[in-house]
Amino acid sequence: MEDLLLKTNDIGFVGDNSLLENTKVEALFALGNLKFPTRKDEAWKYTSLKSVQNRKFVTGDLLKSDKLEDFKVADMEANVLVFVNGHYSEEQSTILENNTDKIVISSLKAALNDNNNELSAYFGQTGSHTEEIFTALNTVNTKDGVLITVKENTVIEQPIHIINITKGTDIVAHPRNLFVAGENSMVKIISSYETEEGSSFTNSATEIMVHKNAMLDYYVLQNESVESVQVNNVHVIQKDNTNFSITTITTDGGLVRNNLKIEVDGKHCETKLYGLYFLRGTQHVDNHTYVDHIDTDCMSEELYKGVMNDQSTGVFNGKVFVHREAQKTNAFQSNKNILMTDEATIYSKPELEIYADDVKCSHGSTTGQFDEEALFYLRARGIDETSARKLLVDAFASDVLNNINIPALKEKVEARVDASLN
C-alpha cells in the first residue's frame, strides 16, 4: 500500500500555504492511525483488498482520450469535464455554463489557483478524510478533481458530466470532487468511471453539501475494465428541506467498493438511494451505504438491485441509523438479487438502528434464481430466448432505472445493462 501513498504533491501540500494545506495535513496524520482494512474488519468482511495491496500501481500522464464519444451520453446537452489518469483535460472538456453568478464548474486545481472561497470553506468539511482510510489517501494524493458550487436560487438545467478515464497499465488515480448546492438551487451531476485501455486503481472521493431547500441528483456510472479496482467514497450532508438522490450503476469493473454516507442533518428532507449491479465472470461489487437520520420529519428510501452471473459476487450492506431526536422518520430499505448460476454469490445485510420511538421504518432483502417459468411463458408466446431474457432482466431493473430523470442517460444505462447480459 505504501505505493499508493505520497507519490505526488501536485496540488496543495504541506508547507505550500494553500487552501487545502490544513486538510491535507490532517489526512496525513490520520493515515498514521487508520489501518488498512482486512476481512477481519466487520465492514470489509466480504471484500478482500489483498490483491490491491500486492499490486504495484503507477501514476499516469495526461493523455488524450480516443474513445470520448463512447463515454459521453449521446443526445445529452451537458457540461462535460474530462479527466484522464486523474488529470483534468481542459482541451477535451466542454463547459457550457460560464456564468459565475449562477455556478462555478472548475477543476480543483484551477479553483485553488483562483483562491476559491467555497473550496476553502467546504473542502474536508465532511470529516471523512480523518475517519476513512481511502478518503485520507485520496486527500493526500489527489492530483485533481471537480469543484461545483451552485449559487443560491439557481436552477442548472444542463447536467454536469464528469468523465474519469484511465489509460495504461495499473494506473492509480485519486479523483476528488466537491459539490456545493446553494440554498434553493437545483442541479444534476453525473460521474462516470471508464477504462479506455488497461487497468487501474481508482480511489475516488466526493463530498457533497446540500444547503436548505436545494435539490441535487447524483448519478454514478461504473464501467471500468475487469482488471481494475475501484474504491468510491461519497459523503453527503443534507440541510433542511433538501432533496438528494444518488443512483449508482455498476456494469463493469473487477473489484468495486462503494462507501456511501449520507448525513441527513436537517428537517423535512428526502433522500433516495438507488443502485444496480450487473456482474459476471469473477467480478466483485460491494455497496456499503449509511443513512444517518439526525433530525425530524425526514424520509429516506433505498433500493439496490443486482444480477449476479457466472462466479461473480455481490455485497450489499445498507445501514439506516435513526437518532433519538429524529422523530417522524420514514425510512425504507430494500435489496433484491438474482443469482443466475449456482456459483454466483450475494451477501446481503440490510440494517436498521433506531433510537427514536415515533418512526416508520422497514427493510428487506430477497434473493432468487432466474425465473425459468417466466422465461418459458414468454418463449411459449413466440418471444425468442435472448429477447425474453432481456425483457425479464429489464423488468427486474426497471424500478431502479425509472428513477433516472435524464432520458438520454437512462437510455445509455439501459444499453449498458443489456450489453452486460451478453
Next chain:
Amino acid sequence: MLKITDLKAKVEDKVILRGINLEVKLGEIHAIMGPNGSGKSTLASVLAGKDSYEAEGTVEFLGQDLLDLDPEERAALGVFLAFQYPVEIPGVSNMNFLKTAINSIRKQKGQDPMVAKEFLARVKEKSALVELDAALNSRSVNEGFSGGEKKRNEIFQMAMLEPKLGILDETDSGLDIDALRIVANGVNTLKNEDNAFIIITHYQRLLDYIIPDFVHVLYNGKIIKSGDKELAKELEAKGYDWLKEEAEAV
C-alpha cells in the same frame, strides 16, 4: 394438422407419458380428460416445448416435427398453450408483452411489425371478447390479477395471437360459472374451420359450453379410451375407476 405418434416423455427418469397417439384435424375440438397425475399437463407442456421434459416419438404439426423446435418456433408455427398457472411477470406490462409476442411471431414469419393502430384496435376487440378490464393491460403481466382474470388473460392472449392449435390446460379449474362461460364463449368465437383446440380438463362442466368432437381419457401416460361427447358425460356419472380397471385388465 397435428399427428402425435408414440409420444413418450420423462422428467428426471420418471416416466410420465408412455406412448400417446393422437390425431387432430382442422376444425376439431378434442377434450382430454383423466384423473390427477395421469399426464395431462405434461402432454400440454411437451407440446408447447418445455425443456424440463425429455421427449421421444414424433409430433407432426403442419409438416414439421414439433419436438425439433424451440418453444418460440412452435408459437410462430401456431401452437398456443393456455397455461394452467399463468406466470406473473413484474415490470413487464401486459401490452408490451403482447406487442413483443405478436411482433416476434411476425418477425419469424418474415412479416413487418404490426402497426400501432391495428394493434390497439385488436386489443380493444379481443379484450371485450373475454370481458377483460382494459386497465389490466397497463399492469404487469398477471401481477395482482385474480385467478379468473389470469385465465381470461390467457384466452385474451390466444385471441390476440390467433393460433392454429390452442391447447387449454385446465383453464376451467378454479373458475366460477360466469368466468367459465366467458372463457368458453371466447373459445367458441375463435373456433373456425382453419384451427383446432385441445381442451384439457378434469371436469365435464366446461364441455357443456365447449362441445368437443372427441373425448380422450388419459391414464397413466396413455390414452385408454376415446369417444365422443357422450364419453365425458359417462365419466361425470361413473368416475374413472371403471376405466382404470378396464385398462389394468388389458
